[in-house]
Amino acid sequence: MNVVWFKRDLRWQDHQPLLEAIKSGEPTFCFFAIEPALINSEHYSNRHWKFMLECVEEVQKVFSKNNCSFSLLEGNVIDILSSIKKQQGKFRLLSHMETGIDVTFQRDLEVKKWCRENEITWDEYQQQAVQRGRKNRKDWTTQWDDFMYAPIAKVDLSKLNTVTLDESLIEKFRPKIEIKKEHTDMQVGGRSLGMRYLDSFLDHRNQKYGRHISKPAESRTSCSRLSPYLAWGALSIREVVQATVVRMKEMKYKRNLANFKSRLHWHCHFIQKLEGEPEMEFKNQNPAFDKIRNELNVEYLKRWEHGITGIPLVDACMRCLNATGYINFRMRAMLVSFWTHHLLQPWQSAADHLSKQFLDFEPGIHFAQIQMQAGTVGYHTLRTYNPTKQAQEHDPEAKFIKKWVPELNNLPPQNAITPWTLTQMESMMYDFELGKDYPQPICNVEEAGRIARDTLHEIKNSSTARHFAKKISDVHVNKK
Numbered sequence: 001m002n003v004v005w006f007k008r009d010l011r012w013q014d015h016q017p018l019l020e021a022i023k024s025g026e027p028t029f030c031f032f033a034i035e036p037a038l039i040n041s042e043h044y045s046n047r048h049w050k051f052m053l054e055c056v057e058e059v060q061k062v063f064s065k066n067n068c069s070f071s072l073l074e075g076n077v078i079d080i081l082s083s084i085k086k087q088q089g090k091f092r093l094l095s096h097m098e099t100g101i102d103v104t105f106q107r108d109l110e111v112k113k114w115c116r117e118n119e120i121t122w123d124e125y126q127q128q129a130v131q132r133g134r135k136n137r138k139d140w141t142t143q144w145d146d147f148m149y150a151p152i153a154k155v156d157l158s159k160l161n162t163v164t165l166d167e168s169l170i171e172k173f174r175p176k177i178e179i180k181k182e183h184t185d186m187q188v189g190g191r192s193l194g195m196r197y198l199d200s201f202l203d204h205r206n207q208k209y210g211r212h213i214s215k216p217a218e219s220r221t222s223c224s225r226l227s228p229y230l231a232w233g234a235l236s237i238r239e240v241v242q243a244t245v246v247r248m249k250e251m252k253y254k255r256n257l258a259n260f261k262s263r264l265h266w267h268c269h270f271i272q273k274l275e276g277e278p279e280m281e282f283k284n285q286n287p288a289f290d291k292i293r294n295e296l297n298v299e300y301l302k303r304w305e306h307g308i309t310g311i312p313l314v315d316a317c318m319r320c321l322n323a324t325g326y327i328n329f330r331m332r333a334m335l336v337s338f339w340t341h342h343l344l345q346p347w348q349s350a351a352d353h354l355s356k357q358f359l360d361f362e363p364g365i366h367f368a369q370i371q372m373q374a375g376t377v378g379y380h381t382l383r384t385y386n387p388t389k390q391a392q393e394h395d396p397e398a399k400f401i402k403k404w405v406p407e408l409n410n411l412p413p414q415n416a417i418t419p420w421t422l423t424q425m426e427s428m429m430y431d432f433e434l435g436k437d438y439p440q441p442i443c444n445v446e447e448a449g450r451i452a453r454d455t456l457h458e459i460k461n462s463s464t465a466r467h468f469a470k471k472i473s474d475v476h477v478n479k480k
């Protein structure tokens, strides 16, 4: 018998483990587990489970239309596998490879050990252009192409012969998780919705991709918004790459989709980083930066997490993210830069909060990007995002700011961007009191930015930082 274990691959097409189960002709049990270790992880939250379970619900419907069964269980995977073995005897385990947080890495090591001890074969298949055991990036780009342009694993569910397990086992692992409602603007899970985002993006939404990508409001419709569907595997990255290439062939002006496609490349590039260096979830990649940002200011954390720093664009982005699970790339970078540069705080606390808020939490991209924006890698250009300048460039009318920080609604745009510059007369005129209607700024943006740049540049230029930066780039920079 086969057991197909679904993880971050909640789809029924381009699914190699399913295809292999069909090819074998053996009866197959398919399941997804809500794992207690992940429920308790500081990186997972209600919105992730909600999205995953919406994906599972659709998988179950499609399976059922094809007279197949798919089980949703809650429990530790080893307990589940042990119970299956007790009831059914030996089986072959099939799944996709996962590059994730330490909790899933440790769980996979335990599953491997359990399989060895129980003489169970575990066949794992690549689901991204991410390879196990890589020591450097020689030929990595070529191998990305090989993976992406390989044929899609077409699954004909009518040929899958599924089995259900004894009711006592299903009862033992019956899901108990309670899912709360989320904001109406939160994306909803499921492969068919993911397909709709892909189709509308390739059809027309891509037209302003390049122009809007940095704008907090406009990016919400001009970017693909595929990230949660890719992160939880409702769509495979290979299907998205191949559909993009087909569409590009039909188009005269290809630049927007070419830019988009390069990001699909970065997707795997960053996950490969975590695959090779799992410690980056916890530690600075470049230890030269260990001597700064060691003390967490709890009051700062509370103000930053709740969007009450008194810096309007920072607060608007955070409140929008907390409510809807999404903010665009540049504003994510600015939130991290503000926390780690202007406030000189440890990136680890930012990573915990943001991973729970991003509906598209993808560990490889997440930790690599956070360290890059915090400047702890050492070979990238240091970028300190000034939130005032970002607002002037990307939200000059302060529409986005006012939507999420309605306390500033009465102010003209320039004052809504920098309310601390209001004169007494203006404050009276607009009936607005800084410190009462909206918080005093948590720091002086210009001054804090200057201190951060000086501090970080000094470390970055040190011989220790350069020594480690060279070692890191030797491992992670693509060499074709």
Ligand SMILES: Cc1cc2nc3c(=O)[nH]c(=O)nc-3n(C[C@H](O)[C@H](O)[C@H](O)COP(=O)(O)OP(=O)(O)OC[C@H]3O[C@@H](n4cnc5c(N)ncnc54)[C@H](O)[C@@H]3O)c2cc1C
Binding pocket: 223, 224, 225, 226, 227, 228, 230, 231, 260, 263, 264, 266, 267, 268, 270, 327, 328, 329, 330, 332, 333, 336, 358, 360, 361, 362, 363, 365, 366, 369, 370, 373
């Ligand atoms: C601090 C920080 C944390 C981030 N954490 C995550 C995360 O947990 N999950 C996540 O999917 N993205 C993350 N990103 C990358 C990026 O912001 C999102 O992928 C993007 O905003 C998602 O929107 P979209 O699908 O409309 O993107 P599009 O611009 O339409 O891009 C298409 C896809 O390409 C990939 N992609 C886009 N930008 C990047 C990038 N810079 N690096 C790697 N892959 C990229 C994503 O899979 C995305 O869905 C993070 C960025 C920063 C600065």
